[in-house]
Structures are given as structure tokens and as C-alpha cells.
Amino acid sequence: MKKFLTVYWYELKEFLQSKGFVITTLIIAILGSATLFILPRVFNVADKAESGFEDFSSDGLKYVLYDPQQLVGTELAKQVSGAEFIDAADETALKDAVSDESADAGFYVKSEREFEVFTLNSSMFGDESSMFSGIMTAAVRARYCSENSLDPTEFSQAVSPDIMYTETTLGKDAASSYWYCYMLVIVVFMLIVLYGQMIATGVASEKSNRAIEVLITSTSPNSLLFGKVLAGATAGVLQSGVIIGSVLASYSINRELWGGMLDMFLAIPPKIVVIFALFGTFGYLFYAFLFGAMGALVSKIEDISRSVSGLMIIIMFVYFFSLFQLFDADGIAIKVLSFLPISSYTTMFARAAMGSVAAWEIVLSFVILLASTVGTGMLGAALYRMGTLRYGNPIKLTHALKTVMKRRD
Amino acid sequence: MKLEFKDIRKSFDGTEVLHGISFEAQSGQALGLLGRNGAGKTTAIRILMDVFHADSGQILSDGAPFNAKEHRIGYLPEERGLYPKRTVLEQIVFLARIRGMKKADAVESGLRWLERMELSQYKSRKLETLSKGNQQKVQLASTLVHDPEIIVLDEPFSGLDPVNSQVLKDVVKELIADGKLVIFSSHQMGYVEEFCDTIAIINSGEVVLKGGLSEIKRAFGKNRLFISSISDAPDLLEQKAAKIDGITVCGRARGGLILERREDVTVKEIMKAIADSDIDIDKFGSYEPTLTEIFVETAGEDR
Numbered sequence: 001m002k003k004f005l006t007v008y009w010y011e012l013k014e015f016l017q018s019k020g021f022v023i024t025t026l027i028i029a030i031l032g033s034a035t036l037f038i039l040p041r042v043f044n045v046a047d048k049a050e051s052g053f054e055d056f057s058s059d060g061l062k063y064v065l066y067d068p069q070q071l072v073g074t075e076l077a078k079q080v081s082g083a084e085f086i087d088a089a090d091e092t093a094l095k096d097a098v099s100d101e102s103a104d105a106g107f108y109v110k111s112e113r114e115f116e117v118f119t120l121n122s123s124m125f126g127d128e129s130s131m132f133s134g135i136m137t138a139a140v141r142a143r144y145c146s147e148n149s150l151d152p153t154e155f156s157q158a159v160s161p162d163i164m165y166t167e168t169t170l171g172k173d174a175a176s177s178y179w180y181c182y183m184l185v186i187v188v189f190m191l192i193v194l195y196g197q198m199i200a201t202g203v204a205s206e207k208s209n210r211a212i213e214v215l216i217t218s219t220s221p222n223s224l225l226f227g228k229v230l231a232g233a234t235a236g237v238l239q240s241g242v243i244i245g246s247v248l249a250s251y252s253i254n255r256e257l258w259g260g261m262l263d264m265f266l267a268i269p270p271k272i273v274v275i276f277a278l279f280g281t282f283g284y285l286f287y288a289f290l291f292g293a294m295g296a297l298v299s300k301i302e303d304i305s306r307s308v309s310g311l312m313i314i315i316m317f318v319y320f321f322s323l324f325q326l327f328d329a330d331g332i333a334i335k336v337l338s339f340l341p342i343s344s345y346t347t348m349f350a351r352a353a354m355g356s357v358a359a360w361e362i363v364l365s366f367v368i369l370l371a372s373t374v375g376t377g378m379l380g381a382a383l384y385r386m387g388t389l390r391y392g393n394p395i396k397l398t399h400a401l402k403t404v405m406k407r408r409d
Numbered sequence: 410m411k412l413e414f415k416d417i418r419k420s421f422d423g424t425e426v427l428h429g430i431s432f433e434a435q436s437g438q439a440l441g442l443l444g445r446n447g448a449g450k451t452t453a454i455r456i457l458m459d460v461f462h463a464d465s466g467q468i469l470s471d472g473a474p475f476n477a478k479e480h481r482i483g484y485l486p487e488e489r490g491l492y493p494k495r496t497v498l499e500q501i502v503f504l505a506r507i508r509g510m511k512k513a514d515a516v517e518s519g520l521r522w523l524e525r526m527e528l529s530q531y532k533s534r535k536l537e538t539l540s541k542g543n544q545q546k547v548q549l550a551s552t553l554v555h556d557p558e559i560i561v562l563d564e565p566f567s568g569l570d571p572v573n574s575q576v577l578k579d580v581v582k583e584l585i586a587d588g589k590l591v592i593f594s595s596h597q598m599g600y601v602e603e604f605c606d607t608i609a610i611i612n613s614g615e616v617v618l619k620g621g622l623s624e625i626k627r628a629f630g631k632n633r634l635f636i637s638s639i640s641d642a643p644d645l646l647e648q649k650a651a652k653i654d655g656i657t658v659c660g661r662a663r664g665g666l667i668l669e670r671r672e673d674v675t676v677k678e679i680m681k682a683i684a685d686s687d688i689d690i691d692k693f694g695s696y697e698p699t700l701t702e703i704f705v706e707t708a709g710e711d712r
Binding site: 003006007010014209210211213214215216217218219223 | 458459460477482484486488489490491492493494495503504506507508509548551
């Protein structure tokens with residue numbers, strides 16, 4: 001235990017003494033929290049949040065209209081949308097105005113119920129078709145009212161009454177949990193990939209600079225691998241803790257100024273934070289031990305990517321699967337994966353946040369993850385011990401496992 | 410302490426690389442473990458260090474099974490290296506601590522060894538900023554920092570200039586005088602002759618020669634004479650020597666010939682025969698082989 005702690009502190013010091021590690025952590029934490037402080041004070045984001053600032057708005061836009069039968073007319077179009085409309089002489093003139101960017105879009109009214117829209121480049125958020133469809137609908141209604149001597153306002157209230165409603169969620173609000181779950185899946189994925197690679201590189205560099213023989217003849221491989229991996233885990237938790245903590249603290253101070261706009265990302269229930277911390281940490285350790293072992297199977301740092309590719313495929317699969325399954329948090333697939341140690345680190349807290357999960361399921365899944373992490377640690381240490389003095393071509397994992405199992409017989 | 414390797418065998422992937430080697434070493438003495446590249450020296454050392462497990466045979470310490478974890482061992486491997494990005498003292502202290510030393514003792518001992526190795530001024534420098542020779546001395550300091558009772562040095566002089574070699578030679582002599590058990594593996598026979606009381610030569614996984622160095626030298630020099638000439642070229646000298654009764658030419662060395670004396674002929678008779686011949690004698694005397702010559706003769710051919 002004493003030797004493990006010596007290795008642990010020595011490895012952790014390497015992270016904490018690294019200027020890159022400290023500066024990166026501080027810069028991201030300061031930038032994140034400063035953004036949350038400054039943005040609402042410079043821009044009135046709270047008002048935008050209330051009005052739904054992401055909706056399409058045609059204010060200030062200029063459109064060209066070719067309406068040979070005068071079914072709509074520029075006046076009505078302007079009244080309904082608030083945008084400026086100019087008449088085009090023909091279809092060619094309309095296309096030219098759009099092509100030379102003198103208009104943001106062009107509309108060719110072909111009949112009472114048909115139009116064609118022309119845009120130069122189709123954008124992600126542009127919604128000219130819906131906007132003009134609304135104008136066409138208004139024109140049809142106006143014409144109907146005029147032909148039947150109806151009051152347009154009365155008619156509008158009759159066919160499109162204002163319906164009032166309130167929504168109360170008795171269980172979990174998947175919509176509000178979705179974005180912070182999404183963010184947490186990405187955080188734990190990044191931790192595993194970044195720190196896992198660093199651990200594998202650290203082990204391989206000890207092999208390539210030949211320090212490994214001195215180390216494994218000085219203390220046990222368990223002390224070395226566990227010390228190294230847990231130091232990496234501590235550094236990762238510290239780094240993400242400082243960054244996430246400062247961002248959450250900054251948001252909670254400035255929440256009113258933001259009008260609760262980022263609640264979907266940053267208002268995470270404490271219970272979910274605890275489940276995320278437990279599953280995320282042990283899931284990270286589960287993979288970190290394997291990354292350490294993979295690092296010991298190669299002699300050169302440039303061979304690491306080949307050695308860890310199998311592991312990376314599993315991690316990527318779990319990552320994408322977790323993100324896709326956030327839409328179906330009570331589905332059978334996510335339920336199964338929430339008990340497997342390769343995937344429970346993301347799927348269980350996603351289920352806890354967005355679906356229905358019993359306490360015993362969380363406990364059982366955590367016990368499985370814990371036992372698997374200890375098992376992976378022991379296996380990782382055995383592979384590390386076996387691979388440390390084998391130089392030359394990377395050792396195949398299957399061969400390494402066979403050798404380890406043979407020794408245990 | 411007496412350390413005995415007894416009939417150690419080791420195979421890798423079905424190929425036996427040590428075929429039952431046996432030799433011994435004692436405290437207060439240095440054992441020279443010699444052999445050509447790939448002979449099995451490092452494998453034998455790694456079995457001692459518990460890096461590899463022997464397939465059969467055993468290592469005994471004063472007659473009892475040897476367990477590396479129960480002894481303080483200072484091991485300087487041939488394939489060596491430390492942490493290039495960490496400071497010199499920091500990593501020496503770290504290595505001392507994972508070998509069981511307390512922090513204060515490790516710092517004190519680390520500083521003492523750095524001073525002994527004339528490296529005190531580099532204690533706060535990153536290892537990668539030191540010259541290769543100084544890095545080598547840091548490695549030796551880290552090997553000795555925890556006051557080991559058994560010291561295994563695999564090619565400790567490689568990469569050292571003559572001045573640093575002298576520092577290291579003095580240190581090794583002090584360790585032997587301190588009663589440490591030193592196992593010294595090197596291809597630089599001069600150093601082995603300087604330090605080692607006993608040697609074991611391993612060739613292709615077998616111990617082909619072992620024992621006290623002076624006895625081995627005597628045995629190899631028995632009935633052997635050396636002659637060199639001022640003016641005769643070696644070929645001519647060999648022709649002339651071949652005509653002398655009671656000797657046969659068995660090799661060339663140091664610019665002359667090694668002669669094998671027949672048991673029934675005395676050295677005096679041979680001296681007389683040479684004096685009567687037309688050999689222009691430069692040197693004549695009994696032949697004591699160097700360790701290099703013994704090594705080449707013993708391990709020079711693959712088995």
C-alpha cells in the first residue's frame with residue numbers, strides 16, 4: 001500500500017507540475033465561467049430566451065415576388081411577414097434578383113394554392129417556405145372572407161381559436177434532461193479517451209526509455225499500474241471537476257440574468273451528479289487499466305494507436321449508442337447495456353436521468369462495474385507485468401491473454 | 410551471504426535458452442558473469458531479480474531458497490533508463506522509496522550518492538539535460554541509493570569516459586570492500602580482471618567455465634610458454650619454433666607465439682634449444698593468459 005501511494009503521488013505530481021495541465025485547466029475554467037458572467041451583462045439574453053430567439057424571423061429581409069395573377073400582392077405579404085417585398089417583372093427577373101443577392105429569396109405564385117421559392121443557398125435555419133405558405137394561407141382566407149362578406153378577425157378566431165394549456169410531468173422530463181445527459185456522456189467519453197491515451201503513452205514511454213526494468217524490479221506491477229492509473233484518474237477528475245464546478249457555480253450565480261436559458265445543460269439534479277460521478281469514475285478506471293495494459297504490449301509510442309484500436313472501437317460504439325439511445329431511455333437495449341461494465345458508465349446515469357430505473361438496478365449495475373474494474377485492474381497488472389520486458393513487434397492481445405492465463409494455471 | 414544458482418533452466422516459446430546453469434557468488438567478492446551477446450547472462454540475472462521464473466532449478470541464499478523480495482538488491486540493467494522529464498534527485502528518491510526507504514532517509518542517501526558521483530550540482534536538473542555519462546552515473550546512484558546487500562551491474566561502464574570510469578571503479582571497489590555481493594556482467598574484460606575474484610562464462614546457455622580467476626589463469630597457462638622475436642616475422646618465428654623438440658605452437662598473442670610444452674621436457678631444456686637455434690629472442694617466459702584470451706578460447710565458438 002505504501003509503495004502504491006509512493007507511485008501514485010509521484011505520477012500525480014507529474015500531472016500537477018505540468019504547466020500544460022495547469023494552464024489548460026485554468027484557461028478553460030476561467031473562459032467558461034467568465035463567458036457565463038459576461039455574456040448576459042453585455043447582451044440581453046434573458047429577453048431572447050423568453051421570446052425564443054432561435055425562431056425564424058423575417059424582419060429586415062428583402063424578398064422578390066413574381067405574382068402574375070395578383071393572388072397575393074406585395075402589400076399583403078408585407079403585412080403578414082413584416083419583410084420587404086418587391087415585384088418582379090417575370091420569372092427570369094426574380095431568379096436574377098436572387099442570384100445577384102439583391103433579394104434574400106424569391107417567390108413565384110403559380111396558382112391560388114401553389115408557389116415556388118428560390119433561394120441562392122439553402123441555410124440550416126432558413127424557413128422561407130413556411131413563412132410564404134403562411135402568407136398564401138392569409139391571402140386565401142382574405143379572399144374567402146371578401147367573397148362571403150365575412151369579418152376576417154371573426155373568421156380567424158372561429159377557425160384558429162387560441163387554446164390555453166399547461167403541462168405537468170409527474171415522472172421525469174426527458175426533454176429537459178436530454179441536453180445535460182448529452183453533455184455528460186461527452187464529458188466522460190473525452191475523459192476516457194484523453195486520459196486513457198495518456199496512460200497508455202506513459203507506460204509505453206517507460207518501456208521505450210527502458211525505465212521499466214528498474215521499476216518492475218523495485219516494486220510490484222500492481223503498485224505500478226494501480227498507482228499510475230489512479231493518478232491519471234485523480235488528475236482527470238480534478239481537471240473536469242475544476243472546469244465543470246466553476247462553470248456550474250458561475251451559471252448558478254448568473255442564472256437569473258440568463259433567464260434559465262441554459263438549465264437544460266447546467267441545472268443537473270444532485271442525484272444525477274452523484275450517479276454520474278460514481279459510474280463515470282469507475283467506468284473511466286475500468287478502461288484506464290486496459291489502456292495501461294495496452295501500453296505495455298508495445299515497445300514504441302508510435303505503436304500505441306494500433307494497440308488501443310480495439311479498445312477505441314468499443315468506446316466509440318458505447319459513445320454513439322448512448323447518444324442515440326437517449327431518445328429511448330426505457331428501451332430494452334439501453335437496459336441491457338446499463339448492466340454491462342463496458343457501457344454502464346454512460347447508460348445507467350442516462351436511464352436514471354431520463355427513464356425509469358429502480359434503486360436496486362443502480363446498485364446492482366454499480367456492483368458489477370466495481371467488481372469488473374477490480375478484475376480489469378488485476379488483469380491489466382498481469383498483462384503489464386507480462387508485456388513489460390518484451391520488446392520488438394507489438395504483442396497481440398490474444399497471445400498476451402493466453403500467456404497470462406497459462407501462468408495462472 | 411552465499412548465492413548459488415543451481416541447475417537453472419529457462420525456455421521461451423519452446424526454445425531452451427538456459428540449459429541448467431550453476432555458479433555461485435559470495436559477499437565481499439565480485440563475480441564476473443561473462444558471455445557473448447545472447448549467451449543467457451541477462452536472462453540469468455532477470456531470473457535472480459524475479460523478472461522471469463526459472464522452468465527448473467533453484468537459486469539459494471546461504472542454502473535456503475532465495476526470494477528477491479526479501480533482500481535489498483541494487484540492479485543496474487543493461488537496457489536502462491529513467492524518467493527524462495523528471496529532476497535527478499526527485500527520481501532517485503522515488504526509486505529509493507518504492508524499494509522501501511523512508512522519505513527523509515531516501516533524500517539523505519540520494520544527496521550523499523549524488524555527491525559521491527560528483528553530480529550534486531545537477532540534483533534539480535531534468536535528467537534529459539545531462540550528458541550520457543552523467544545520466545549513467547545518476548542511474549548508478551539510483552541503483553545504490555537504498556544501500557543494497559546484493560548489487561547486480563550489467564555493463565555499468567558503457568558510455569563512460571575515462572574520468573567517469575575511474576569514479577565508478579572506485580565506487581565498485583568500495584562496495585566490494587564493504588562486504589557487498591557484487592555480480593558484474595561486462596564485455597570489458599579489463600574491468601572484470603580488476604574487480605572480480607571469480608568468474609562464470611556462459612556460452613549458448615551453458616556455464617563453460619567458472620571458478621577463481623587466478624586459478625583459471627594458472628590452469629590456462631599450465632605448460633604454456635611465450636616467445637617473441639626482435640627481427641623474425643611471426644610466420645618465420647613459427648617455422649623456426651616448430652623445429653624445436655618438445656614444444657608445439659598453439660597460438661599467437663601479443664606479437665609472439667604461445668607454445669605448449671610437452672610434459673617430459675623441462676623449461677630449461679627448451680630454453681637451451683631456443684638459445685642454440687637462430688631465433689633472435691626478444692621475450693621468453695611462462696605464459697599467463699589474459700581474461701580476453703581465456704574468454705575467446707572458451708566462448709569463441711558457437712556451440
